Amino acid sequence: MAYSEKVIDHYSNPKNVGTLDKGSKSVGTGLVGAPECGDVMRLQIQVDDSTGVITDAKFKTFGCGSAIASSSLATEWLKGKTVDQAMAIDNMDLVEELNLPPVKIHCSVLAEDAIKAAINDYRVKNGLEELVFEEKGVH
Amino acid sequence: MLKLPVYLDNNATTPMDPRVLETMIPYFTEHFGNAASRNHPFGWEAEEAVDYAREQVAALIGADPKEIIFTSGATEGDNLAIKGVYEMYASKGNHIITATTEHKAVLDTCKHIEKLGGEVTYLEVKEDGLIDLAELEAAIRPTTILVAIMYANNEIGVVQPIKEIAAIAKKHGVLFFSDAVQAVGKIPVDVIKDGIDLMAFTAHKMYGPKGIGALYVRRKNPRVKVTAQMDGGGHERGMRSGTLNVPGIVGFGKACEIAKKEMAEDASRLSKLRDKLENALLQIEESYVNGNREHRLPHVANISFKHVEGEGLLMGFNKNIALSSGSACTSASLEPSYVLKALGLGDDLAHSSLRFGLGRFTTEEQIDYTIEQITNTVLKLRDMSPLWEMYKEGIDLNSIEWAHH
Numbered sequence: 001m002a003y004s005e006k007v008i009d010h011y012s013n014p015k016n017v018g019t020l021d022k023g024s025k026s027v028g029t030g031l032v033g034a035p036e037c038g039d040v041m042r043l044q045i046q047v048d049d050s051t052g053v054i055t056d057a058k059f060k061t062f063g064c065g066s067a068i069a070s071s072s073l074a075t076e077w078l079k080g081k082t083v084d085q086a087m088a089i090d091n092m093d094l095v096e097e098l099n100l101p102p103v104k105i106h107c108s109v110l111a112e113d114a115i116k117a118a119i120n121d122y123r124v125k126n127g128l129e130e131l132v133f134e135e136k137g138v139h
Numbered sequence: 140m141l142k143l144p145v146y147l148d149n150n151a152t153t154p155m156d157p158r159v160l161e162t163m164i165p166y167f168t169e170h171f172g173n174a175a176s177r178n179h180p181f182g183w184e185a186e187e188a189v190d191y192a193r194e195q196v197a198a199l200i201g202a203d204p205k206e207i208i209f210t211s212g213a214t215e216g217d218n219l220a221i222k223g224v225y226e227m228y229a230s231k232g233n234h235i236i237t238a239t240t241e242h243k244a245v246l247d248t249c250k251h252i253e254k255l256g257g258e259v260t261y262l263e264v265k266e267d268g269l270i271d272l273a274e275l276e277a278a279i280r281p282t283t284i285l286v287a288i289m290y291a292n293n294e295i296g297v298v299q300p301i302k303e304i305a306a307i308a309k310k311h312g313v314l315f316f317s318d319a320v321q322a323v324g325k326i327p328v329d330v331i332k333d334g335i336d337l338m339a340f341t342a343h344k345m346y347g348p349k350g351i352g353a354l355y356v357r358r359k360n361p362r363v364k365v366t367a368q369m370d371g372g373g374h375e376r377g378m379r380s381g382t383l384n385v386p387g388i389v390g391f392g393k394a395c396e397i398a399k400k401e402m403a404e405d406a407s408r409l410s411k412l413r414d415k416l417e418n419a420l421l422q423i424e425e426s427y428v429n430g431n432r433e434h435r436l437p438h439v440a441n442i443s444f445k446h447v448e449g450e451g452l453l454m455g456f457n458k459n460i461a462l463s464s465g466s467a468c469t470s471a472s473l474e475p476s477y478v479l480k481a482l483g484l485g486d487d488l489a490h491s492s493l494r495f496g497l498g499r500f501t502t503e504e505q506i507d508y509t510i511e512q513i514t515n516t517v518l519k520l521r522d523m524s525p526l527w528e529m530y531k532e533g534i535d536l537n538s539i540e541w542a543h544h
Contacts (some may be wrong), residue, residue: 003454011454017523034541035487035526038448038475042525060525064450068523113542 003065004099010069015076018058020044028122030114039063039107041071043114045078045086047122052082059114066104070094070111078115083122087131089115145460145505149344149498150293150321150439155390156346156499162393163348166386174383175374185385192392199395200338201329202355208375209388212352213320216339217244219354219379220316223365224285224337225252228314232282236313238262238270239481241289245318249287258282266483267431268297272307279311290319290328290338294465294478294494295430296439298322305334314363320344324398325436326406330355336363342387346499347394351387354379401499409497410437412506416495417442419510423517425530429465429479429492438497441465441479443488444517446526449475452493455516460509465492487526487536 003011022029026047033039040063046056057075061068073094078086091108094100100108120130146154166188174189176182193204210216221235237249239261249259260278262270270288279286286308291298301317308315316337322328323338324345330338341352356378357363364378371380417440420426425445444452449464465476475489484492493513497506521527529536 008454011451014523019528031525031539032542035490035536036485036541038450038486038490040525040541060523060528062446062451062524062526063448065454067448068451 006098007065007069007100010072011065014068014072016058016072017060019060020046020056020058025125028118028120028125030117030121032113032117033063033110035062039067039110041067041110041114043071043074043111043118045118045122047083052084054078054081054083054086063107066098066100067107067110069098070107071114073097074111074115083119086115087119141504141508143459145509147495147497147501147509148461148463150494150496151463152343152349153346153498154500155348156394156397158397159347159390159393163386163390166389174385175372188385188389189383192388195392195396196353199399200323200355201331203358206355206358208354208356208378209383210352210354210379211350213318213339213341214244216341216352216354217242217318218248219365219368220337220339221245221248221252221285221287222368223378224314224316225257226366227364228284232284234258234260234280234282235285235287236260236262236275236278236283237287238264240264240268240292240478241287242293242318242320245287245289264481268292268295268482269299269431269434272300272303275304276307279313283311283313285314285316287316287318290317290322291326291436292430292478293321294476295441296321296436297430298326298434298436301333301335309334321436324395324402325438327402330357336361337365342391342394345394345398348387348390351384351391353391405499406437409501412501412503413438413440413495413497416440416506416510420513423514427488429482429484440495441492443484443492445488445491446524446530447517447520448490449492451520452516455519456512460512463494465489465494
């Protein structure tokens with residue numbers, strides 16, 4: 001199976017690989033997937049408490065090229081968005097942007113799950129209630 | 140000059156040796172006859188060529204030419220052997236013993252037998268990929284008619300204790316069939332010394348053409364018969380109907396002749412290259428060889444790189460190096476290799492494996508290039524792997540509650 005150019009580009013030059021201080025109150029961390037399934041994504045956001053804007057985002061991913069590309073692209077999109085705007089990121093937007101084939105849609109779902117998990121982690125740390133998201137059920 | 144891409148997937152298929160192609164060409168054009176045409180020179184020529192090739196094939200495995208049944212390949216050979224024995228020996232019993240690490244052509248044929256009302260025992264393998272002989276013997280019942288165990292495994296290259304298996308089968312009056320696709324032409328295989336009753340193998344794994352293979356069917360001590368699975372003109376002693384693929388057979392014969400002559404030299408050169416590759420890659424932290432390293436084909440290595448996913452790893456170099464992974468992120472099931480799982484590897488290590496299959500045309504320069512590319516990619520992906528980071532921080536990954544999906 002051939003990968004799209006955008007997937008190859010993110011794989012070869014991933015954006016925002018790294019680690020933020022998960023102990024910080026202004027950092028939200030989402031860890032999703034499982035080693036047994038061949039995909040684990042960790043996505044982190046740094047939020048400006050006064051504006052609610054995501055000032056930085058980092059990821060680390062264990063997975064195939066599409067999983068790496070999905071998380072790399074997700075961090076690019078997160079930066080500069082408010083937390084509310086970030087919640088609106090849909091996995092199908094990632095699929096479209098990266099031209100993921102049907103067998104790789106689960107990679108984009110995982111990235112969306114990681115975003116939401118990071119947001120919830122940030123919310124809980126800041127005394128807000130955890131949001132309940134609808135299951136995508138693509139796995 | 141290093142020519143890219145490098146081909147290290149010789150367990151999937153091998154390139155055809157130019158000497159084989161050269162031998163085949165006249166049989167597409169000038170000598171196009173049907174080997175079954177008994178009344179004119181075109182048929183005679185074809186028949187003569189087939190007879191000669193049959194001798195070349197038989198000589199490689201220590202068989203009599205009459206014991207070679209040409210097939211379309213090893214999948215057909217596996218089907219013909221298992222289904223053919225099941226039908227032919229129905230009055231004797233209906234139980235077959237095989238192993239969980241067999242090729243799908245054997246496993247799925249056995250499942251088919253179960254649907255027909257037959258009984259199949261699937262032996263587990265040990266951590267090193269070899270079967271337990273005591274377990275094999277204990278699994279034999281009065282109704283057992285066949286033991287089907289592969290010679291060498293396609294994913295990890297481990298070579299089963301064939302002589303011992305054959306001795307156990309013989310002791311209990313059970314036939315022994317071996318899928319020897321990966322072994323024939325690579326290591327010495329001798330059906331008499333090994334005690335094999337039926338054996339499937341194929342040309343395209345030994346530098347011959349695709350679409351031609353053979354089933355060895357023993358004629359003496361004991362005389363073995365299989366029920367044909369295709370009805371027709373009664374070719375191949377009635378066991379496999381269908382006009383013979385003369386150019387393919389001629390090429391198969393030549394490939395066997397070359398293998399017989401050059402196998403020892405190829406094996407010694409390739410095992411040195413394989414060891415160089417393996418030892419260099421084992422220098423990478425947390426990398427492991429899968430399967431028994433002693434009882435193994437000389438040209439095969441299967442290595443897991445912990446906390447790096449196989450398909451992601453392949454992507455780092457698959458434009459330039461052709462390899463297989465035990466990961467199956469592309470398949471709908473997302474299940475990693477069933478062979479690696481049968482060794483008791485966790486799914487995470489199974490997802491992290493690469494299979495190397497060296498071949499007659501592999502050079503040292505290609506191996507050096509492969510070592511460099513893979514090492515760089517593993518290190519790069521580990522920098523990107525959350526699992527590697529956790530491992531380095533001393534976090535027990537098993538203590539984490541993963542969201543299974």
